[in-house]
Amino acid sequence: MLTGIDINATREHVSKLDTDKDNPTVFHIGLLDPVLRAEVDDESSTYEMSSTNPNDKAKVRLNWNKRQITAIKFGLKGMDNFLDPQTKKPIELKFDTIHYAGKMRNVVPDRIIAMFPNELRQELAEVILSESKLSEGEQKN
């Protein structure tokens, strides 16, 4: 369990989808700062409220995939024993450094995220986002 205080702290997560129980892939989940969390939240939906045509309906677009990718890109801090689907060898995760939301940040490269199956992406993004938010139970405590 992360304490939620140290921004560099990580916690290990093993996917429930992992079939290799003896030697599973371990993901290192980190915390998001408020700017990154806001960026991820903002990417989840787009609203178009006004139009030149008064008969047009308001449009809402949900960008779940983009949101998941952004969360993983910034929230995944490492992984052990993830096998490359092509070479079947463990991947050494090397981060890209990009300028994003006001400062230089280490991010998981897109080519690595592209290797994750859709369900795993969903799961990882959920774990990352829930670690960066105060749940109702935590608020009560």
Place this chain on the structure above:
Amino acid sequence: MPGQEVWELYGEQYRGCPFKIVTRQSANFLRAFQFYKQGYLPNSGSWVDQSAKMLDAFEVIEKELQAIELDREKRRNRFKR
């Protein structure tokens, strides 16, 4: 019996000492909040470099403290009359 007594705080009932319900995480947040009030942040940089979760926790603590203060104020005023 010790540990079986029912405590009621703000309309919620707790069996046993409510102090034991406070998680290590909450205790750490409270500690960090004390330092924050004195002008110290746990991670280097400004508040935008801190954990979003911790800042959420600080808001909750701040709101609770305000509610407690408001309640105290009301009691004091009632006493004055």
